[in-house]
Amino acid sequence: AQSVTQLDSHVSVSEGTPVLLRCNYSSSYSPSLFWYVQHPNKGLQLLLKYTSAATLVKGINGFEAEFKKSETSFHLTKPSAHMSDAAEYFCVVSAALNTGFQKLVFGTGTRLLVSP
């Protein structure tokens, strides 16, 4: 079964310093992987997605993620944090149900805190 594990429930950084949010996945086949962001009291917005093309994926707002099959990881990074990056981030993998439908399986989330 497909699953994702977000290794940190909270990450704290200072404005201007790099961001690293860690995600490991489990999948029996080549997965599609996504990162979504949720700002307080808002819906989820797609940051980036990997669908078996380039292993380094660039997303919105300066975020990027690297797919590493050997490590089963899909960590999210940003070179320099902004205050507006403070939010909850979800790593997501697509998973096939027995109906043939593919659903999104969410990690438990990482809350990013950015201090001035």
Place this chain on the structure above:
Amino acid sequence: NAGVTQTPKFRVLKTGQSMTLLCAQDMNHEYMYWYRQDPGMGLRLIHYSVGEGTTAKGEVPDGYNVSRLKKQNFLLGLESAAPSQTSVYFCASSSTANTEAFFGQGTRLTVV
């Protein structure tokens, strides 16, 4: 450009009451989903639909029913609310099963 719109945004129910959450999308998407979000558990799929007139169970369907009478609308019903259904509910839609899902802003439901 509305995208995915959920109504209502907040609701408080008494145990045993019923209600319907409405989701509307204006992107002509085939797939629609209902998720619930609980602290420390991410989002879990309640029900989904792969097209008008179709519905299917997700991973936590008990206590909920859904209908997709029109392509743009996906309704989530609670026939007899329970405190365990206190949660934030998100509707989403996508053009296919494996592409980006667009989310509504959520409905915060409290059952007392």
